[in-house]
Amino acid sequence: xxxxxxxxxxxxxxxxxxxxxxxxxxxxxxxxxxxxxxxxxxxxxxxxxxxxxxxxxxxxxxxxxxxxxxxxxxxxxxxxxxxxxxxxxxxxxxxxxxxxxxxxxxxxx
Numbered sequence: 001x002x003x004x005x006x007x008x009x010x011x012x013x014x015x016x017x018x019x020x021x022x023x024x025x026x027x028x029x030x031x032x033x034x035x036x037x038x039x040x041x042x043x044x045x046x047x048x049x050x051x052x053x054x055x056x057x058x059x060x061x062x063x064x065x066x067x068x069x070x071x072x073x074x075x076x077x078x079x080x081x082x083x084x085x086x087x088x089x090x091x092x093x094x095x096x097x098x099x100x101x102x103x104x105x106x107x108x109x
Contacts, residue, residue: 027107029054031098032070033086036060039097040086046100052107 029047033040035058047054057066070087077094084097090106 025052025107026109027091029103029107030089031056031086032059032066032088033057034059037085039084043086043088043098043100047103050100050104052104 029052031040031044031047031054033043033056035041044054044056057064057069059067073089074083074087074094074096079094079096081096086098088095088098088103090103093106095103095106
């Protein structure tokens with residue numbers, strides 16, 4: 001009986017440790033870029049590998065005018081620098097030439 005109790009306690013501790021280590025993405029991610037840009041494609045693959053959800057706004061879809069939408073948003077926050085893709089928005093926070101780690105941190109905090 002004592003051995004079964006110890007195994008039960010260890011199993012419970014393991015379940016609690018695993019569930020506490022997993023965070024859920026809490027913020028919406030928008031990725032502005034081009035399906036023809038290897039930086040953008042690589043970034044999207046990283047998001048997919050991490051099983052993160054996002055909305056991709058592809059500049060190659062000319063009828064959508066996502067480039068204008070992105071430029072208006074960057075202008076609204078007074079961004080006045082060179083723009084390198086991908087540009088990522090995490091609920092109003094922008095990352096130009098986004099790096100996966102900084103976007104992941106913003107999406108989970």
